[in-house]
Structures are given as structure tokens and as C-alpha cells.
Amino acid sequence: MCVARPCVAKSDLETSGDILHIALPAAALASTLVIEDDYQGVWQLAKAGVSSRLVVEALKAGVDKQRPDGSGDDSFPSGHTADSFAAATYINQRYGWEYGVPSYLVASYVAYTRVASDKHHVEDVLAGAAIGILAGWYFTDPYEDISIIPIAYDGTYGVFISGRF
Template sequence: MSTKSFIYSFLASMLTVTLGFGQFENLSLERPTEKSLAKKAILPGSLFLVGLLLSDSDFERNFQAGLQDELGNDFNTSLDDYIRYAPIAQMYIADLAGVKAKNHWFDQTKNLVLSAAITQLITAGMKKAIYKERPNAFNAEAFPSGHTSNAFANATVLYEEFKDSSALLAYSGYGFATATGALRVMNNKHWLSDIFAGAAVGIIVTKLVYHFDYLFRWNPFKKKNDFTLLPSYSDGAMGLHLVKRF
């Protein structure tokens, strides 16, 4: 099997495992319990363990070298800078389209911001503590992948909001997140282990935010249905606009 074929198989497997565990989680009780929290930790825990086992291994280094040889050592795209935000756009567009979500848009945004902030803090802290060099030797902040952790956090917010009303929409964010991770490897900015660990961080943080969201419920827009949010992207930054409907 060629390196390129292997990465396609790896991505398909990673996506399949994510979707499979999503179905497994649906068997948990509605109210937050220790048992349901343990179920939610199985997937990210498994991904992180795989990342640890792969990190600095001969397999990982040989895989990266073989992939770069097949890509010509000059592959470069900035698509991964954008598609990690796709699940956010999907969520707000679905809200505008009237797709039933778990939460009001304000609560969605609150959970999204909390997930993104905590994920960023944990990822940045681990990068500095572990000090692993990137495959392109640009710096020593490879583990875990920040783009990937951010992408999977966003995808998990989308999943949590629409898993009970639109399975296709809920799971679609993981496709964008997986593609983000793949492109980080193909761009020679991350190793395979960085991607697994990044996915684990993004998923578990967001699962915890949703598991405990009953502790910080506050919504000044709950009874104001004429307001909504629209996603925007300008000058390399993702933004949101509060829009009033007349």
C-alpha cells in the first residue's frame, strides 16, 4: 500500500471511529451522570493514547517522509486555515434555516466560545510543555495540533447541537475537522500523532462544556426571537455579527 493510500485509509478510519462512538454515546442517559461522562471520554481518550504511542516513533517519521516524497516535497495549501471554521458557519446557517437545535443561538455561542478558549489554552500549554519539533523544523510547537484541536472543538459543538434533529448535519463537521488534520500533515506542519492528540483535546473539552452547561445557564436573548447571529470571515479572522430581524 502506498503512503498516499494509507493516509486515505487512516482518515476514513478516524472518521468512522468518530461517527461510531457518536452512536455509542446516544445510548447514555439524558441527564448528566458519571456513567455518561465516562462514555464521552472513551473516544478522545483512545485518540490521545494513539497519539502518544505514535509520537516520535519510527513509523511516524517514515510515514511523514514517504508522504512528502509522494507529494513532491512542495505541497502547500492554506485551505486548512479556513475549513476548520466550517462547522461554525454550518451551525448558524442551520439556525437561520430553521433546523431544530439543542440550544438557543446565544447558548450555542456561549458553549462555542468556552470550548474554543479552553481548547486553545490547553493546546498552547501542551505545546510549550512537550516542546516537540514540527516535521518542517519551523519551531518546536508540534504536539498537539492547534488547527486540529480547534476544528474538532467546532465540529463537536455542531454535533452536540444537531445530533437529535439532523444526523447528517451533526456529523458533517467531523468531515471538515478530519480534512483539516490531514492537510496539516500534508503541509508538513504536523506529525500524525499531533493530529490524533489535537482531535482528542478538541473533542473532550467540548464534551465537558456540554456535560456541565447546566451549571452556567444565562441567556438575555431567550425571549427575543428577532435577534440572531451571522458568521463572517475577514482579513484572516472569523467573526460573528448580531443581526436584528424586522
């Protein structure tokens, strides 16, 4: 039911971005629940996602910027992009580049779909990506929690490595 604006069918491109926008954080959550023994990763993902979304919603309320398709004045920043990049950064920070690179590719595709479907301007998705990345970096610790400490004392040199395996 379309009340506030004319009904316009979503393109396949926009729909795919909408699906991946939900699937990436869901995959991060599912992976964390399967891989980890405790809920530390879940808590970190929640903090990154919620803080990112709070910043996005505050900016949307404070910045009056029209969407390219004219459907509203909440174009800046892109929430889809922020959510996707927060999840991708969480995956990268927590589990490494092996999983981070594909996650960033998915997040980048989500950002592309927002611009290509005329929901956002390029600067909207760039701001959303920055917000998501910063939230992910700030709240996420590596899963292995490995510490590498160089040792140089009284003629003894070496490296001390500790962590959970």
C-alpha cells in the same frame, strides 16, 4: 515578510485546511445565531473553543517538539485540529448526527492537511482531535433539551417525554 524562517509559499492543500479551520467554527457560530433564540449555544461554543485552545497552548509551551518541516518547536498538539474538532463536536452534540457527520469530515480533512503539509506529525493531530472532542462533549448540551423518563409506578407503565420544540 518572513524573518524567523525562510519564506515558503503555502500549498493549496495547506491553504484549504487553513480556510476550513476558520470556516467550521464560523459556521457553527452563524448557525447558532440563526437557529436559536438565546445565546446559550454561543456560550457553549465559546467555552468549548476557548478551553480547547488553552489546553493546546499550554501543551505547546510545555512540550518541545519540532515540526516535520523544521519551522518551529511547537508541533504538539495541533491547534488547527483541536479547533476544528471542538467545533465539529459542538455541532454534533447540539444539532445531531445529521450535521455532525459532515462537520467531522471537515475536521478530519483539516487534520489531514496539517500532516500532509508537514506542519504536524500524526500523533499531534490525534492529540488535537482528542482535546477538541473532549472540550466539545464537556461544554455542549443538545439544543432540543429533550428528557425521556421511563415511568413504572403502582401498575402504571409508560414513558414521560418533555422538551423545547
